Each structure stands twice: as C-alpha cells, then as structure tokens.
Amino acid sequence: MADRTHMTEADARGVRYARELQGHLSWLDTFSGTALGVLAVASGIYTYLGVSSLLDDNGAMSAFAAIAYSVAVSVGIFVFWSYMLRLFPAVRGARARVGLLGAMGFGSIAIIAMSSWLNAAALAGSAAVEQHLAKTVQDYQGSLERAHEIALSAQALERDVSRVRQSFEDLSEQEAAGSLSGLAGRGAVFRVLRQKSAELAGLETQITSQTPLVAQAFAEGNQILSRMRALTVEPGPVEARSVEFSEQAVRLAGLITQLRQLSVAPLVERAAQDLAASVVLPELDGATEENRGAQGATIASVLEVLAQRAATLERAAQAVQSMPLPADTTYTPISSADAVILYARNFVPSWAGAIAIDLLPAVLVFILAITQSAIRTGREGAAVEDSLTLAELRAALAAMREVEFTLGDREEPEERSAQTPRTPAAPPEEPAPSGQITKIKTP
Numbered sequence: 001m002a003d004r005t006h007m008t009e010a011d012a013r014g015v016r017y018a019r020e021l022q023g024h025l026s027w028l029d030t031f032s033g034t035a036l037g038v039l040a041v042a043s044g045i046y047t048y049l050g051v052s053s054l055l056d057d058n059g060a061m062s063a064f065a066a067i068a069y070s071v072a073v074s075v076g077i078f079v080f081w082s083y084m085l086r087l088f089p090a091v092r093g094a095r096a097r098v099g100l101l102g103a104m105g106f107g108s109i110a111i112i113a114m115s116s117w118l119n120a121a122a123l124a125g126s127a128a129v130e131q132h133l134a135k136t137v138q139d140y141q142g143s144l145e146r147a148h149e150i151a152l153s154a155q156a157l158e159r160d161v162s163r164v165r166q167s168f169e170d171l172s173e174q175e176a177a178g179s180l181s182g183l184a185g186r187g188a189v190f191r192v193l194r195q196k197s198a199e200l201a202g203l204e205t206q207i208t209s210q211t212p213l214v215a216q217a218f219a220e221g222n223q224i225l226s227r228m229r230a231l232t233v234e235p236g237p238v239e240a241r242s243v244e245f246s247e248q249a250v251r252l253a254g255l256i257t258q259l260r261q262l263s264v265a266p267l268v269e270r271a272a273q274d275l276a277a278s279v280v281l282p283e284l285d286g287a288t289e290e291n292r293g294a295q296g297a298t299i300a301s302v303l304e305v306l307a308q309r310a311a312t313l314e315r316a317a318q319a320v321q322s323m324p325l326p327a328d329t330t331y332t333p334i335s336s337a338d339a340v341i342l343y344a345r346n347f348v349p350s351w352a353g354a355i356a357i358d359l360l361p362a363v364l365v366f367i368l369a370i371t372q373s374a375i376r377t378g379r380e381g382a383a384v385e386d387s388l389t390l391a392e393l394r395a396a397l398a399a400m401r402e403v404e405f406t407l408g409d410r411e412e413p414e415e416r417s418a419q420t421p422r423t424p425a426a427p428p429e430e431p432a433p434s435g436q437i438t439k440i441k442t443p
Contacts, residue, residue: 018375025371036081036361043115043357044074050118053125053336073115080107081361089368092376104362111358118337119354124347125336126238131343132334133232133245137225139329140252144221146326147259151214153320154263158207160316161268164309165200168193171305196275196306203271207264214262221255224248242333249331256326269317275310 048070055062084107088100121128171193228248231241334342344351 018377021371021375025368025375032085032364033082036085036364037078039357039360040074040078040081043077043119044070046119046122046354046357047073047115049122050120050125050337053121054118077111077115077358080111081365084365085361085368088365089372104365108359108362112355116351116355116358117341119357120347120351121335121337121340123354124340124350127350128339128343128347129238129242129334129336130232131346132339133228133238133242135343136245136249136329136331137228137232139327140228140249140256140331141225143256143326143329144218144225144252144259146324147256148214148218148221150265150320150323150325151210151218151259151263153323154265154268154317155207155211155214157264157268157313157316157320158204160313161200161204161207161271164313165197165204167309168197168200168306199271199275203268206267210262210264214259217255217259217262221252221259224252224255228252238336246331246333253329256329260326263320265317265320269314269321272310272313272317275306275313 048066051066051069052063055066084100084104088097088104091097091100228245231245231248234241340347340350
C-alpha cells in the first residue's frame with residue numbers, strides 16, 4: 001500500500017473537531033474531581049443526619065459511629081465514580097462496556113441502599129413522621145366516629161322500646177274499660193299488660209341514662225383529637241411531640257372502648273328475649289267460668305302480641321350489633337427513616353433529590369463516554385503525525401533537540417580521540433659538533 005502523504009478535507013475536519021473536544025475535556029478535568037468530591041461530601045453530611053436519627057443514644061460513641069459511617073459513604077462514592085469516570089469512557093469493546101455498565105448498575109444500587117434512603121430521611125424525615133401522626137389521627141377519628149355512630153344507633157332503640165311500652169299501656173287502659181276481655185276493671189289481663197309495660201319502662205330508663213354518657217365520651221374524644229392534630233403541626237422537634245401524641249392516643253383508645261361498651265343493643269336484645277319468655281301469669285279472677293275463659297283467651301292473645309313485639313325489638317337490636325365495629329387503631333412510634341420508606345409516595349421530590357445527589361455522576365460518565373467516542377471517531381481517518389497540534393509539534397521538536405544534544409555530548413570525546421593520531425615521542429636531540437650542519441627532519 002502506498003503511504004499517505006496528505007490528509008483529505010474530511011479527515012482534517014475530523015481532526016479539528018476531535019481537537020476541539022479534547023480541549024473542552026482538558027478544561028473540564030481541572031474541576032471535575034473537585035465537583036465529585038463536593039457531591040460526595042454533601043451526600044456524607046446528609047447520610048450522617050440520617051444515621052443520627054436512627055441511633056437512640058446521643059453519646060460520643062454514637063456520634064463517632066455516625067461520622068465514621070458518613071465518611072465511609074463519602075469515600076466510597078468518590079472512589080466508585082472516579083473509577084467510572086476514568087475507565088468507562090476509555091474502554092472500546094462492547095463486552096467491556098457491558099461489563100462496566102453492569103458494575104455501575106450494581107454500584108448504584110449499593111449507593112442507594114447505604115446512602116440515598118438515609119439522605120431522604122434527613123431531607124424529609126420530620127415531615128414523614130408528621131405524616132404518620134396525621135394518618136394516625138385520621139384513623140383514630142374514624143374509629144371514634146364509628147363507635148359513636150354505633151352508640152347512637154343503640155340509643156335509637158329507645159324509641160322502639162317506648163313504642164312497645166306505649167302499646168301495652170294502651171291495651172291495659174282498654175282492658176280497664178272492658179274493651180278486651182269484656183270485663184271492666186283491673187283483673188288478670190290488666191295485670192299482665194301492666195307487668196310488661198313496667199319492664200319496658202325500666203329498659204327505657206336505662207337507655208335514657210346512657211345518652212349523656214355517650215355525648216360526654218364523644219365530646220372528650222373530639223377534644224383529644226384536636227390536641228393530637230395540633231401536635232402534628234406544632235413547631236419544634238417531632239420526637240418530643242411524638243411522646244405527648246402517644247399519651248393522647250392511649251387516652252383516646254380508652255374512650256373508644258368506653259363508647260363501644262356504652263352501646264345498649266345487647267341489653268335490648270336480652271330484654272326482648274326475656275319479654276316473651278318470662279311472663280308471670282296471674283290467677284284468673286273471673287266470677288264465672290265463662291268470664292275466666294274470656295280472660296284466658298285474652299291473655300293468650302296478649303302473649304301472642306307480646307311475642308311479636310319482642311321479636312321486633314330483638315331484630316332491631318341485632319341489626320345494631322351487626323354494624324361493622326370500629327377498626328382497632330393503635331399508634332406505633334416510628335423513626336424518620338422508616339416513615340420516609342412507609343410514606344415514600346408522599347415524598348417523591350425528596351427521594352428524587354436524595355438519589356440524584358448520589359447518582360448524578362452517572363450522567364457525567366455517559367457524557368464523557370459519548371465525547372471520547374466522538375474524539376476517537378474524528379481521529380480515525382488521520383495518521384498520528386497529522387493529529388499533532390502546534391504545541392505538541394514544538395514539544396516534539398524540543399525533545400528531539402534535547403535527545404540529539406545529549407547524544408552529541410556523549411559521542412564528542414570518542415570522535416576526538418578517534419580523529420587525533422598518536423605520534424611517537426621524538427628522541428632527545430644531541431648537540432651537533434661544530435662545523436657540521438644539522439639536518440632537520442620534518443614529518
């Protein structure tokens with residue numbers, strides 16, 4: 001193949017393009033390491049804050065442990081991304097690229113596991129704990145309202161009891177006038193009706209006595225809820241507020257249990273069952289057999305009506321008891337790191353910032369890889385000597401002169417010794433005798 005003596009115009013443009021990109025990279029290299037160090041230190045600081053929130057002890061040993069962990073994270077992030085920034089753009093083979101890309105993926109996962117979630121805890125830990133408190137308040141409010149609703153539904157059974165009682169009282173008045181058995185007065189039928197009316201009146205009194213207790217418990221529960229809501233938004237450390245919040249939660253749980261116990265539905269159900277089952281039949285006091293037969297028939301009809309009314313009351317009480325019970329709500333204190341993970345969807349910006357501060361160098365790695373690939377592409381069509389800049393050419397010439405000068409200094413003594421002939425020493429001249437001419441021998 002013939003040697004190339006001249007570059008084509010496309011090759012020249014590619015060399016200029018590659019040279020321009022290389023100049024930009026040389027300028028960027030002056031501060032890239034510093035920028036990577038700043039990112040690593042910032043991540044370490046937020047990691048320290050996140051670790052500190054997880055440690056219960058505030059002593060010197062805990063502080064030293066948090067500092068050691070954060071320093072290790074900063075060094076690990078700096079070293080890992082330094083490797084990637086140097087090696088990934090330099091490799092050319094597809095297999096090597098895929099291998100380093102996989103290593104970068106595993107390293108990024110490790111960085112997120114050891115640093116990013118702690119950074120998120122430092123950025124949004126207090127807000128996440130407050131979110132947990134607010135959600136707990138909502139849960140307790142739902143349980144309180146549900147318990148109050150069940151208690152009010154049970155109190156509404158008072159109207160059913162009052163209606164049944166009133167019906168028995170009306171029947172007793174009719175019996176006193178002789179409209180039922182045909183015998184006016186307060187005989188056996190009258191006493192049966194009055195007996196059940198009195199039982200229902202006692203049940204109605206018990207239900208009525210529960211009404212102020214239910215109202216008082218619900219009002220006190222709302223006061224506790226108001227204090228719990230205030231604790232979620234008050235200024236100051238969230239840990240101190242969580243302690244008082246826990247105390248209020250215990251009180252509110254007790255009130256919810258009290259409201260559930262104030263429900264009179266079980267009492268009404270048992271009273272309805274006893275209403276028809278426990279009937280004390282008086283002695284028939286009719287003067288004649290015909291009158292006593294009329295009284296017996298009327299009492300049988302009364303008992304049938306009593307059973308029907310008792311069944312109606314029982315079904316109403318069972319309907320109240322079948323209502324879904326309030327959910328068992330228990331406040332569990334939670335750390336800021338756990339709260340950030342539990343309510344991650346509510347703090348997406350904080351998570352994004354915490355991960356970005358650790359994985360931002362990955363973008364720089366890809367930028368460098370693309371730029372280095374473009375530089376190599378621009379230099380593909382040119383020989384090595386064609387891609388030399390003027391400064392590089394001057395440096396090469398200076399190096400050549402220095403080499404030549406060094407070699408010249410070493411060879412000069414040898415050349416001088418080789419070029420200068422060695423002459424034998426002349427014998428000492430004897431004085432010529434007088435009268436003789438001395439011949440001078442010239443070399």
